[in-house]
Amino acid sequence: xxxxxxTTTLAMSxxxxxxxxxxxxxxxxxxxxxxxxxITLAFRDAAIPFSYxxxxxxxxxxxxxxxxxxxxxxxxxxxxxxxxxxxxxxVTSQTRIPLIQNGTVDLECGSTTNNLERxxxxxxxxxIFEIGTRLLTLRDSPYKELSDLQGRNVVTTAGTTAERxxxxxxxxxxxxxxxxxxxxxxxxxxILETGRAVxxxxxxxxxxxxxxxxxxxxxxxxxxxxxxxxxxxxxxxKHDAPFKQAVDNAVKALYxxxxxETIYHKWFQQPIPxxxxxxxxxxxxxxxxxxxxxxxxxxxx
Amino acid sequence: MNYNWDWAIFFKPTGIGTQIxxxxxxxxxxxxxxxxxLAWMIALVLGSLLGxxxxxxxxxxxxxxxxxxxxxxxxxxxxxLFIWYFLIPDLLPPSWQVGFKQDLDPTTSSLISVVMCLxxxxxxxxxxxxxxxxxxxxxxxxxxxxxxxxxxRCVYRYVLxxxxxxxxxxxxxxxxxxxxxxxxxxSLIGLLELLAQTKQTAEFSAHLFEAFSLATxxxxxxxxxxxxxxxxxxxxxxxxxxxxxxxx
Numbered sequence: 001x002x003x004x005x006x007t008t009t010l011a012m013s014x015x016x017x018x019x020x021x022x023x024x025x026x027x028x029x030x031x032x033x034x035x036x037x038x039i040t041l042a043f044r045d046a047a048i049p050f051s052y053x054x055x056x057x058x059x060x061x062x063x064x065x066x067x068x069x070x071x072x073x074x075x076x077x078x079x080x081x082x083x084x085x086x087x088x089x090x091v092t093s094q095t096r097i098p099l100i101q102n103g104t105v106d107l108e109c110g111s112t113t114n115n116l117e118r119x120x121x122x123x124x125x126x127x128i129f130e131i132g133t134r135l136l137t138l139r140d141s142p143y144k145e146l147s148d149l150q151g152r153n154v155v156t157t158a159g160t161t162a163e164r165x166x167x168x169x170x171x172x173x174x175x176x177x178x179x180x181x182x183x184x185x186x187x188x189x190x191i192l193e194t195g196r197a198v199x200x201x202x203x204x205x206x207x208x209x210x211x212x213x214x215x216x217x218x219x220x221x222x223x224x225x226x227x228x229x230x231x232x233x234x235x236x237x238k239h240d241a242p243f244k245q246a247v248d249n250a251v252k253a254l255y256x257x258x259x260x261e262t263i264y265h266k267w268f269q270q271p272i273p274x275x276x277x278x279x280x281x282x283x284x285x286x287x288x289x290x291x292x293x294x295x296x297x298x299x300x301x
Numbered sequence: 302m303n304y305n306w307d308w309a310i311f312f313k314p315t316g317i318g319t320q321i322x323x324x325x326x327x328x329x330x331x332x333x334x335x336x337x338x339l340a341w342m343i344a345l346v347l348g349s350l351l352g353x354x355x356x357x358x359x360x361x362x363x364x365x366x367x368x369x370x371x372x373x374x375x376x377x378x379x380x381x382l383f384i385w386y387f388l389i390p391d392l393l394p395p396s397w398q399v400g401f402k403q404d405l406d407p408t409t410s411s412l413i414s415v416v417m418c419l420x421x422x423x424x425x426x427x428x429x430x431x432x433x434x435x436x437x438x439x440x441x442x443x444x445x446x447x448x449x450x451x452x453x454r455c456v457y458r459y460v461l462x463x464x465x466x467x468x469x470x471x472x473x474x475x476x477x478x479x480x481x482x483x484x485x486x487x488s489l490i491g492l493l494e495l496l497a498q499t500k501q502t503a504e505f506s507a508h509l510f511e512a513f514s515l516a517t518x519x520x521x522x523x524x525x526x527x528x529x530x531x532x533x534x535x536x537x538x539x540x541x542x543x544x545x546x547x548x549x
Contacts, residue, residue, distance in 0.1 A: 094500060098509055101303045117507040120305045153407050158488075158497070159504035164316065171318035180407045180491045181501075191491075194391065196402045196410075238303050 026079075028240035029106050034079050041068055042091040042099065042108035042235075046186055048209030050129070050232070051110040054273035060088060063267040067128050067251065068109035068234065070259075074250035092184075093159045097121050100235050107247065109234040111206060113161045114298045123240065124233035125247045126294035130286040131203035132226035133162050136192065136211065143198050144223040146175065155180040155197035157188045162202045165228055185210055203230065205268075205281065212277040229286060229299040248296065255291045310508045311515060322502045322512075329498030330519060336415055336484040336494060341477060343420025344427050351424060352431025353457060366428060373425035379486055381422055386414040386490045411492040415484070423480055430472050434465030467538055474531040478524045495519060 026034050033039050043060035044051040050064040069086075076084045089105045096112060099105045100122050114124040137143050143152065146169060156163045158181035170177045180197055182188040189210045192200045200207065204222055211220045234251070236243055254260045261283075266272075268281040286299075311323045354366035373381070390401050390410070401410055438461060446456035466473075488497035495516060503512035 094503065094509070097507060103302070117505065120307075121303075121507045153403060158491070159500060163501075164505055168317045178407045180411075181493070181497070182491055183489045190387070194387070194402065195398075196407065198403075238305075 027242060029237060029243040030079065030246065033075065033084070033106065034081070037081055037083065038085045038087055039072060039075065039107065040087045040089050040105045042089050042096060042105040042110065044110045045090060046184060047111040047206065048213060049267040049272055049279060058088065061273065063263060064109040064111065064128060066263045067254065068107060070254050071107065071247050071250040074253065075246060078246055096235065100237055107234055107236055111203065111232055112235050113230040114233040115161065116298060121238065122235045123238045123244055124235060124296050125244065126251050126296045127231035127233050127290050128251065129205065129232040130284065130290050130299060131205050131230050131232065133165055133201060133228045134204045134207065134222050134226055135224040136200040136202065136207040136220055137198065137223050139219055139221045141198060145225060146227065149175060149177050149199055151176045153178045153180060153197040155182055155188045155191045155200045156202060157182055157185050160202065161230055166201050169227070189214065201227070208279045208281050212279050213275055217277060231290065231299045233296060252294050255294055260291055304510065306511065307508055308511055310506050310511050313506070315505060322506065325498040325502055326495065326515060326519065329493060329495035332492060332494040333481065333484050336412065336419065336487055337481040339416045340419035340423060340484070341480045343416065344423035344480065347421070347424035348427025349431050351428035352435065355428060355432040356435040370425045370428055373422055378422055378483060379489070382415060382418045382486050382490060385418040386411070408492060411487065411490045414490060415487040415492060419480060419483055423476055426476050427473070430469045430476070431465060434469040435461050437468055438464055464543055467543065470531065470535045474528060477531065478527055481523060481527065482520065
């Protein structure tokens with residue numbers, strides 16, 4: 001089986017290079033898309049500004065969604081399917097991996113961290129963003145670093161890599177923080193806003209997104225040392241090299257052409273729906289480096 | 302399906318302190334038991350009281366109990382939980398609010414919310430069963446008690462309730478088990494009970510199917526065990542000659 005996949009992969013890459021081959025036999029996801037003329041894309045309902053619903057249309061928007069649509073454009077071209085139909089499928093942090101694995105969705109570009117545990121189950125495209133894990137606190141609050149938070153209540157979203165970081169730091173440095181695991185980012189912010197927690201540890205870009213959505217964005221500040229770096233990637237099925245290559249090429253082309261900067265500007269430096277507030281989030285050095293040197297590996301620890 | 306199975310995952314380190322994933326399940330199970338047992342104590346006491354109130358002839362008392370049942374039975378459990386967790390603390394006097402939200406350990410405040418929620422929700426259901434148990438008894442039972450000169454309190458204490466409880470052991474078992482299963486809602490307000498620990502294991506290890514398989518097995522075994530205990534209680538409490546025996 002593996003040899004067959006490998007040979008087909010090889011055959012595929014040659015065809016891609018020559019841009020000519022019509023009668024090549026496709027495999028995996030590419031074959032599925034070719035035959036059904038449908039691609040199923042995953043989206044998150046509230047991962048602002050990466051992938052979220054901004055109105056009642058049911059069509060997700062965001063930075064990752066724009067990248068996802070560019071990938072679809074490239075696939076349309078590659079498979080010669082101008083009428084390729086897009087189906088959207090809502091995923092949560094718990095359902096995204098199994099839904100990729102069982103074939104319900106073909107591609108997930110959202111806010112999914114590429115890490116080694118997940119690589120056992122799924123494959124990742126080259127990175128599309130890099131975040132740092134930081135704190136969101138009140139502007140005039142005395143709690144600006146993890147070390148200030150001894151014995152205090154700190155919130156984080158359940159099932160995220162930030163939760164893992166917070167719990168392990170708490171154990172390793174014996175900070176005695178009371179950690180609240182909220183069920184989603186909206187609820188994390190609510191717990192922070194209602195004073196149940198004095199700080200929220202999460203991916204900085206998501207914190208900026210949640211802040212822009214809040215009633216009083218000016219009251220909150222993203223503070224403290226960056227605790228860890230993580231690279232977001234688009235998830236796809238494992239052992240599907242031709243599809244991964246198609247996706248990677250599309251993303252790399254976006255970086256090479258500089259088109260990615262337009263997309264970045266649109267979602268991080270201009271007013272975004274639904275509130276029409278800007279995240280005012282200048283392009284981080286790490287993300288710029290990712291655009292120059294795309295990688296499908298996790299961020300170094 | 303493209304899945305990478307690894308059943309040894311439960312014995313692998315979580316990366317947090319020195320724990321393995323199995324430790325998380327054990328502590329999760331302990332919280333599940335704590336939530337369910339505390340909630341059941343509230344449900345049984347309050348539910349019995351309300352059930353008796355509903356069966357009383359007086360209009361006021363039975364009216365109050367009826368209202369209670371309608372409110373708590375017709376609002377989804379999850380909605381009730383969010384009310385207990387988010388709304389009610391904000392209605393407390395300001396000095397209490399600080400105490401509840403900041404000084405109290407968040408696990409404790411979550412536990413209070415979920416135990417209150419689950420206890421009061423289940424009480425409405427227990428109430429209905431106690432009432433039907435009492436109403437299932439022939440009217441002659443209460444009448445005979447009164448003819449013997451028993452007060453209303455004594456009629457309930459010595460004639461009606463001992464028989465009614467025996468009748469309703471099977472449906473009460475269902476509610477008892479439901480409390481354990483419903484306790485999983487606590488995972489949504491950050492209490493690390495069994496389901497929350499399962500989700501956390503799934504997310505940290507990326508082995509979702511193994512994580513949920515073990516949770517299924519634990520819930521199933523737990524409920525089978527509880528069912529066995531309830532069956533034993535039913536057998537032991539059986540009194541030959543009472544109405545509860547006639548059906549057999």
